[in-house]
Amino acid sequence: MSDDVIRFLLLLGVPFFLVVAIFGAVLWIKPMPWGKRVKLYSRIRAATFTIVALFLGLSIYWIASLNGVDYVDAMMGAHKTPQVEKSPQVKCEITNDQFATTHDHFTLKGKVDSGTEVEINGFGVFGQPKVKSDGTFSYEIKTKRVADGTAQYKFKISANKKGKEANNKIVVITRELSGGKEQDESTKALAHLDNVSKTINYQALKKDANKNIYQYRRASVKYTGQISEIREEEFGSTVMLLNVTKDQQGKWKDPVIVRLEGRVVDKAKGDMITVYGKVGTEYSNESLWDRDIPAVDAIRMK
Incomplete structure (x- = not known):
């Protein structure tokens, strides 16, 4: 038996x-x-x-x-299924001494096990740097200055090798202002932004984004509305769904995607906020919201 x-x-x-x-x-x-x-x-x-x-x-x-x-x-005396030992994690080291630059390009350097495949993902970036025989790699990333101030670029570095557990690293690169000229330009840009009172009609903004007209793209705008959803993205930025029109019944409608660098810990669903920023393109990530919605890249929030 x-x-x-x-x-x-x-x-x-x-x-x-x-x-x-x-x-x-x-x-x-x-x-x-x-x-x-x-x-x-x-x-x-x-x-x-x-x-x-x-x-x-x-x-x-x-x-x-x-x-x-x-x-x-x-x-x-039943036999237990032997437990499979966990594979060792592949080596992945970022060897840069610092992660701030005043230039429009930044060279990311690292070292992995020989024979490892490396991928770099970030906003608008997907790269597969060549890994040398000694395991070192480098990849040049664009770090253009933002006219309104210091910018941060976040990237995920993934190291994969057959027979080993994957290793992921998050790197944040800061593009600092290089000198007096850029400082002055940034101060003027922020002062201009604080005085912005332009609010583009929602239907025109939605049509502009969905029809790829881009008449208002990168235009400075100001929107006040109620947060209907808020979440943090993988690379540390915050994305909100902001309803910007109040109907006759007092309910808020007409959603705009608001993207903001960094975490927002003092705001929640239902809060009223005012954002200052620039019109972006349509936001069509169906894993978040299953429809195309006009977007604003926020620079300031009150």
């Missing part, structure tokens, strides 16, 4: 002995004529039969349930 059959019969014994105990208890309480057929013609025999059945049933329950099925397997 196989171990599985023995194990099945052992576990099946719990309900079996409970039924037998109930059967004996009936004859214990009130002897029946048919009890003589099973040799339980007296209350003493019925009581003994009931107690033994209960003891056996509870013993099996204790072994199988309280000590776990694995204990039953061990008693019956």
Whole structure:
């Protein structure tokens, strides 16, 4: 008889002995004529039969349930499935000394195990740098200055090698202002942004994005509305769904995607905010919202 059959019969014994105990208890309480057929013609025999059945049933329950099925397997000599050892993680080191630059390009450097494939993902970036025989790699990333101030670029570096566990790193590169000229330009741009009062009609903005007209693309705008959804994206930025039109019933409608660098921890669904930024293109990521919605790349939020 196989171990599985023995194990099945052992576990099946719990309900079996409970039924037998109930059967004996009936004859214990009130002897029946048919009890003589099973040799339980007296209350003493019925009581003994009931107690033994209960003891056996509870013993099996204790072994199988309280000590776990694995204990039953061990008693019956069943073979456990050997656990597969976890593969070692592939090496992935970023070897740059600093992650700030005042230039429009930044060279990301790293080192992995020889024979590893490396992928770099970020906003508008997908690259597969060549890994040299010694495991080193480098990849040039565009870090253009943002006219309104310092910019941050976030990237995910994935190292994959057959037979080893993947290794992922998140890198944040800061594009700083290089000098007095850029500082002055940034100050003027932010001052201009604070004075922006332009709010493009929602239907015109939606048509502009969905029809790829881009008449308003990168135009400075200001929108006040109610947050209907807010979430943090993989690379640390925040995306909100902001309803910018209040109807006659007092309900907010007409959603705009608002993208903002960094985490937003002091705002939640239902809050009222004002954002200053520039019109982006349509946001068509169906994993977030299953429709095309006009977008604003926010620079400031109040």
